[in-house]
Amino acid sequence: MRHILLLGFLFCSTLFSTEVDSFTLRDPFMQDALQELDAMIQRNFVQALQEANRAHSCEPKVMKTAFHQTIKGVFWSLFEVDIENSEVLDRRTLDRADSIYRDVSLVEGSALYLARLGYLMRVGDFYIGSDKFGHFLETGYDYSNYSSLDEAMKFGEMTERTYFGLTTTGVYSYGDLASNLDGYAFWNRLTQYGKDSYFTCSNRTWTQQNRFTWADYINAAWDEGLNCNYYRNDHITNSVHNRIATLGMTCPVKSGYCQSMLEHYGYLSPRVVTTLCLESL
Secondary structure, three states: OHHHHHHHHHOOOOOOEOOOOOOOOOOOOOOEOHHHHHHHHHHHHHHHHHHHOOOOOOOHHHHHHHHHHHHOOOOOOHHHHHHHHOOOOOOEOOOHHHOOOOOOOOOOOHHHHHOEOOOEEEEOOEEEEHHHHHHHHHHHHHHHOOOOHHHHHHHHHHHHHOOOOOOOOOEEOHHHHHHHHHHHHHHHHOOOOHHHOOEEEEOOEEEEOOOOOHHHOOOHHHOOOOOOOEEOOHHHHHHHHHHHHHOOOOOOOOOOOHHHHHHHHHHHHHHHOOHHHHHOO
């Protein structure tokens, strides 16, 4: 139902973000967002612990549900809303008309006209869109509820072909799919990885045993300037590449990251890593 509502929302509102321009605002002097992003998610952890311990149960679903409630939004995750409202994060955005998507027509990418572009942040060497955190937390949660990883990834690929991608924005983002998959790993680690789990329970009381850091998950595949998108048609492809070229860039903006992405995702790489990396093998 959330996904059906999203389709209607895209055609009646301009409040939330869709795609991110990972090129125009790329700036090595942008403040690293990692420390603040870690602090933000830790606040969610604390809130989830308080809620889970009201249940007086060590059932893993109790903690999973409690944490999900802290980030669950109607259309976008509350964590993305926190990013937008932050007075601390160095996060940047721009209008579609000033972005690499300025030549995409209303017919080709209607959502680009109806919703704002998301925020870009620097995390270490990578430039990450605010949408990736929503994919990690919300779509990763969806993945974790499927009976098999293959079925979960088919769902994610469907969303990129349709309402999160080609149909609405003209963009098929491998970065979205990579963050979905890493989110799946996160949700499994929440309570089910023994000593490596984030939370453990004893005597019907949950405690946090490992601190979360986004550095454990964010990698080159989340950066659309390195894990290049696929576009709906030749016009979008050519127009976006031309706009990137006017910035003195190409996609990828730097070489040498394919190997790390392929090693990180292994046999699943063809489903989450740009075909440019696969063609280079």
